Amino acid sequence: MDVLSANIQFIPLHSENPMAAVDEAIALIQSVGVSYEVGPFGTSVEGDIDAVNNLIHNLQKSAITKEFLLNVQYHVGGDKLSNEEKIAKFR
Numbered sequence: 001m002d003v004l005s006a007n008i009q010f011i012p013l014h015s016e017n018p019m020a021a022v023d024e025a026i027a028l029i030q031s032v033g034v035s036y037e038v039g040p041f042g043t044s045v046e047g048d049i050d051a052v053n054n055l056i057h058n059l060q061k062s063a064i065t066k067e068f069l070l071n072v073q074y075h076v077g078g079d080k081l082s083n084e085e086k087i088a089k090f091r
Contacts, residue, residue, distance in 0.1 A: 008072055016066075025059060
């Protein structure tokens, strides 16, 4: 299995209740079965490359709010640390 790590930041624009929109985006992330960790400025995900890419696509196509910014950082490469390994010494 090819594993992909990403950090996703969903920023609703012109929303009367932006935190509810962020909660919906996080619920979508939680529903796809990838490993995730919610942080104050984004959600880190890790899983099968197709699952992570489909998640990003579904967020792009979502109707959570009329307008939003979607910032995604990918960690690619064959010999990378897992998300858990990256933060283990801080836990």
